[in-house]
Amino acid sequence: MTSEPARGPVDATTTNAWGSLTELSKNLRPDLRGWFAADPARAERLSHQAADLHVDLSKNLVTDEVLASLLALADEVRLTERRDAMFAGEHINVTEDRAVLHTALRRPSDEPLTVDGQDVTADVADELAKVYAFAEKVRSGEWTGVTGEPVRTIVNIGIGGSDLGPVMAYEALEPYVQDGLEVRFVSNIDPTDVAQKTADLDPTTTLFIVASKTFGTLETLTNARLARDWLWRSLVAAGAVEDSDDGRSDAVAKHFVAVSTALDKVAAFGIDPENAFGFWDWVGGRYSVDSAIGTSLAIAIGPDAFAELLAGFHAMDEHFRTTPLENNVPVLMGLLNVWYVNFRDAHTHAVLPYAQQLHRFPAYLQQLTMESNGKSVRWDGTPVTSDTGEVFWGEPGTNGQHAFYQLIHQGTRTIPADFIAVANPAYPLRDAEADVHGLFLANFFAQTKALAFGKTADEVRAEGVAEDLVSAKVFSGNRPTTSILAPALTPSVLGQLVALYEHITFVQGVVWGIDSFDQWGVELGKKLALEIAPAVAGDEAALAAQDPSTAALIARYRELRA
Numbered sequence: 186m187t188s189e190p191a192r193g194p195v196d197a198t199t200t201n202a203w204g205s206l207t208e209l210s211k212n213l214r215p216d217l218r219g220w221f222a223a224d225p226a227r228a229e230r231l232s233h234q235a236a237d238l239h240v241d242l243s244k245n246l247v248t249d250e251v252l253a254s255l256l257a258l259a260d261e262v263r264l265t266e267r268r269d270a271m272f273a274g275e276h277i278n279v280t281e282d283r284a285v286l287h288t289a290l291r292r293p294s295d296e297p298l299t300v301d302g303q304d305v306t307a308d309v310a311d312e313l314a315k316v317y318a319f320a321e322k323v324r325s326g327e328w329t330g331v332t333g334e335p336v337r338t339i340v341n342i343g344i345g346g347s348d349l350g351p352v353m354a355y356e357a358l359e360p361y362v363q364d365g366l367e368v369r370f371v372s373n374i375d376p377t378d379v380a381q382k383t384a385d386l387d388p389t390t391t392l393f394i395v396a397s398k399t400f401g402t403l404e405t406l407t408n409a410r411l412a413r414d415w416l417w418r419s420l421v422a423a424g425a426v427e428d429s430d431d432g433r434s435d436a437v438a439k440h441f442v443a444v445s446t447a448l449d450k451v452a453a454f455g456i457d458p459e460n461a462f463g464f465w466d467w468v469g470g471r472y473s474v475d476s477a478i479g480t481s482l483a484i485a486i487g488p489d490a491f492a493e494l495l496a497g498f499h500a501m502d503e504h505f506r507t508t509p510l511e512n513n514v515p516v517l518m519g520l521l522n523v524w525y526v527n528f529r530d531a532h533t534h535a536v537l538p539y540a541q542q543l544h545r546f547p548a549y550l551q552q553l554t555m556e557s558n559g560k561s562v563r564w565d566g567t568p569v570t571s572d573t574g575e576v577f578w579g580e581p582g583t584n585g586q587h588a589f590y591q592l593i594h595q596g597t598r599t600i601p602a603d604f605i606a607v608a609n610p611a612y613p614l615r616d617a618e619a620d621v622h623g624l625f626l627a628n629f630f631a632q633t634k635a636l637a638f639g640k641t642a643d644e645v646r647a648e649g650v651a652e653d654l655v656s657a658k659v660f661s662g663n664r665p666t667t668s669i670l671a672p673a674l675t676p677s678v679l680g681q682l683v684a685l686y687e688h689i690t691f692v693q694g695v696v697w698g699i700d701s702f703d704q705w706g707v708e709l710g711k712k713l714a715l716e717i718a719p720a721v722a723g724d725e726a727a728l729a730a731q732d733p734s735t736a737a738l739i740a741r742y743r744e745l746r747a
């Protein structure tokens with residue numbers, strides 16, 4: 186493999202397609218009512234199947250010419266070349282000189298892939314086998330705590346990609362969780378988090394998983410130490426271990442495991458590397474839920490369901506890798522996002538799951554999309570030539586409808602929105618004769634319809650509304666949405682959804698010419714927090730070294746702190 190991408194980024198703004206898109210946007214008068222009336226096949230033509238996901242793009246503000254130009258843009262920025270470089274393990278993470286191979290985590294074990302001289306498929310299969318064996322031991326009760334009790338609660342301690350993916354997937358796949366097992370997630374260095382999550386726990390039946398790619402993250406290591414202290418204290422108080430070095434190391438051996446790429450640091454923390462699961466620097470934190478970082482999930486839902494999740498990821502990878510671009514859903518959705526950000530002045534993008542189990546999906550996507558594409562320089566270090574990185578946000582429907590949808594329907598900004606639903610609910614309840622899921626999805630269909638087609642002044646008047654209220658009750662329509670419908674929220678479908686958004690993010694990054702796999706923007710704050718900590722703790726020289734605003738705030742904090 187080469188260690189450099191074959192060629193530098195193409196400046197998308199200099200392409201012919203960019204020029205065409207600029208012109209098309211200038212002349213575009215969005216008219217979804219008219220477009221559908223004139224073209225009854227629009228919905229069918231602009232709907233696609235990607236693995237189990239039915240994706241309807243027809244309510245987007247695009248004409249065939251716009252779509253053709255977006256596809257031409259993909260061509261001119263050499264999207265497929267870069268995609269293939271990623272799948273092949275080239276070092277497309279340029280600023281960290283690393284391959285980007287989350288797709289190898291879900292590659293079938295009989296398809297070898299050699300990267301930097303290493304058979305990564307075999308490495309993945311070996312580590313996965315370790316995770317699965319451990320998961321089975323915990324699930325069966327063979328793995329016990331110091332008193333011989335089986336594990337009932339797993340506490341995953343991690344942050345960012347070592348938290349958001351596992352917690353999102355655990356919530357999404359709750360119906361698959363083994364009875365009698367619960368997973369909790371501690372992420373924030375706010376001591377409230379660890380205090381609340383351990384408050385009612387029985388230490389004899391608790392297993393902590395310290396999940397950190399680097400095993401150097403302040404929040405995670407602090408929380409791991411707090412959890413270890415809590416474990417020791419409560420086991421000693423319960424008379425389960427001696428208050429001695431031996432007692433303490435026995436407690437850690439039975440109640441702590443780790444997931445990391447830095448196994449030496451795991452050992453330094455006191456966790457036996459035998460009880461640690463590894464992964465590799467070619468897996469970005471925000472792309473790691475399907476690595477050993479998902480150990481808590483693998484225990485909760487079991488190896489079979491975890492394998493199904495991986496198969497779902499792989500199905501979407503294959504769709505992205507092999508489907509012609511005009512039917513390639515991640516490509517089309519990524520290009521549509523570029524269209525809205527760069528040509529239609531969209532600043533944000535809503536993701537609205539009509540599935541309560543996906544309530545952490547938008548939060549998960551925020552790291553995936555914004556840590557990946559919130560960049561101002563391209564992968565060769567030159568400034569970007571267009572806007573990048575829209576803000577992703579969202580909440581499950583129908584809750585959002587009663588909160589922020591007002592702005593999407595009648596505000597002044599264009600907010601493209603992805604609506605996600607499943608046909609078969611985990612809990613098919615009835616309210617008398619009514620299927621409640623049907624009622625729920627009626628809202629999903631109603632919202633995308635209202636956003637697309639709105640309500641004209643004449644339609645409002647026809648309802649007998651007084652003239653002075655008509656304008657307030659008009660809905661302009663032409664508010665873009667994508668509808669994603671899956672059969673059910675199975676592990677496979679969840680894997681497909683996550684991989685879909687991973688690849689959408691990739692496509693946008695390629696158009697903008699940026700390295701979507703580094704995250705230098707989070708480093709400065711981390712460094713400053715360490716420098717400022719002594720000032721907060723009372724060091725006068727450190728306080729004096731701060732700027733006037735920060736120094737005054739710290740001084741006020743110190744006064745207020747009892």
Ligand code: F6P
Pocket residue numbers: 344345346347396397398399400401402405470471556704707
């Ligand atoms: O600070 C950002 C970040 O590096 C994320 O990219 C990562 O997911 C998170 O911190 C946690 O890092 P780690 O898994 O190394 O503890």
